[in-house]
Amino acid sequence: MKQYLDLCQRIVNQGEWVNNERTGKRCLTVINADLTYDVSKGEFPLVTTRKSFWKSAIAEIIGYLRGYDNAADFRALGTKTWDANANENQVWLNNPHRKGEDDMGLCYGAIGRHFPKPDGGHIDLLKQIIDDLSRGVDNRGEILTFYHPGAFHMACLRPCMYSHHFSLLGDTLYLNSTQRSCDVPLGLNFNMVQVYVLLAIVAQITGKKPGQAFHKIVNAHIYEDQLELMRDVQLKREPYPLPRLKINPDIQSLKDIESWVTMDDFEVEGYQFHEPIAYPFSV
Numbered sequence: 001m002k003q004y005l006d007l008c009q010r011i012v013n014q015g016e017w018v019n020n021e022r023t024g025k026r027c028l029t030v031i032n033a034d035l036t037y038d039v040s041k042g043e044f045p046l047v048t049t050r051k052s053f054w055k056s057a058i059a060e061i062i063g064y065l066r067g068y069d070n071a072a073d074f075r076a077l078g079t080k081t082w083d084a085n086a087n088e089n090q091v092w093l094n095n096p097h098r099k100g101e102d103d104m105g106l107c108y109g110a111i112g113r114h115f116p117k118p119d120g121g122h123i124d125l126l127k128q129i130i131d132d133l134s135r136g137v138d139n140r141g142e143i144l145t146f147y148h149p150g151a152f153h154m155a156c157l158r159p160c161m162y163s164h165h166f167s168l169l170g171d172t173l174y175l176n177s178t179q180r181s182c183d184v185p186l187g188l189n190f191n192m193v194q195v196y197v198l199l200a201i202v203a204q205i206t207g208k209k210p211g212q213a214f215h216k217i218v219n220a221h222i223y224e225d226q227l228e229l230m231r232d233v234q235l236k237r238e239p240y241p242l243p244r245l246k247i248n249p250d251i252q253s254l255k256d257i258e259s260w261v262t263m264d265d266f267e268v269e270g271y272q273f274h275e276p277i278a279y280p281f282s283v
């Protein structure tokens with residue numbers, strides 16, 4: 001939590017204003033931030049200085065692991081966070097590749113679970129990684145990437161957290177996640193939870209011990225219409241102690257994640273938080 005608040009404060013103190021063409025807004029921006037979550041110690045990085053909708057964040061990452069490409073599937077799992085990008089951005093609505101209501105196109109899991117091969121066919125990157133790690137193999141390239149520049153014109157948004165690299169040291173699993181662009185008030189609140197859950201759940205289904213997750217952010221920003229709430233409300237609050245996350249131990253395979261897992265398989269214990277803050281969202 002301190003890492004999160006320090007980054008918010010750093011943007012407020014040292015950020016530079018950058019015009020963003022896609023959203024038509026200015027963003028107060030810093031370059032490069034490195035956050036670490038110690039999953040071995042159960043340091044669940046949930047924001048406490050406002051109410052965080054953590055089930056929504058977990059639903060997003062589970063949807064990516066399932067290869068979802070449709071906001072309706074995300075809603076059924078428990079999050080509405082893709083509705084606006086799928087249905088309210090005029091550039092995407094005009095895109096001939098959009099397959100109708102709720103379609104997100106080729107992004108995130110739609111790429112990671114079916115990565116197109118130049119010589120034809122697809123690779124299921126996630127399945128390969130899970131198979132390797134389960135056998136105790138780390139080939140130094142266990143990378144789940146959602147990044148495919150050749151598919152950007154067929155997607156509603158380019159992936160923000162675009163790469164998750166798993167590593168084994170003995171029977172301890174590590175994760176390095178990289179994010180190219182980060183909406184710190186809204187997105188990061190979710191992304192921290194997602195990086196933690198990704199390491200915890202992949203360790204659980206591959207029979208490894210979770211170690212640390214390292215989260216690298218390149219462009220970290222606060223949109224101009226979010227700044228006042230961050231500076232004058234959220235940053236004035238005292239954080240509470242971190243809560244703990246419990247994941248149903250019956251989740252034992254990628255098939256389980258794909259078939260029966262719901263948000264009821266995740267529980268947060270001891271979550272104390274301040275009042276919600278409704279930050280503006282930029283589509």
Ligand SMILES: Nc1nc(=O)c2c([nH]1)NC[C@@H]1CN(c3ccc(C(=O)N[C@@H](CCC(=O)O)C(=O)O)cc3)CN21
Nearest residue numbers: 053056081082085183186187188190277279281282283
């Ligand atoms: N501008 C922008 N910021 C993002 O963080 C973001 C995007 N776009 N587009 C793609 C996804 C969608 N994400 C989102 C979308 C909405 C919320 C949001 O509205 N959060 C509210 C309420 C969440 C709820 O009720 O479930 C929040 O207070 O956290 C968060 C992340 C993260 N990503």
Ligand SMILES: O=c1ccn([C@H]2C[C@H](O)[C@@H](COP(=O)(O)O)O2)c(=O)[nH]1
Nearest residue numbers: 022158160161181182183187188191
């Ligand atoms: O997981 C996510 C997804 C998206 N974001 C934010 C970061 C940016 O503010 C926008 C994406 O806009 P681009 O113009 O494509 O950079 O969404 C996030 O923080 N986390």
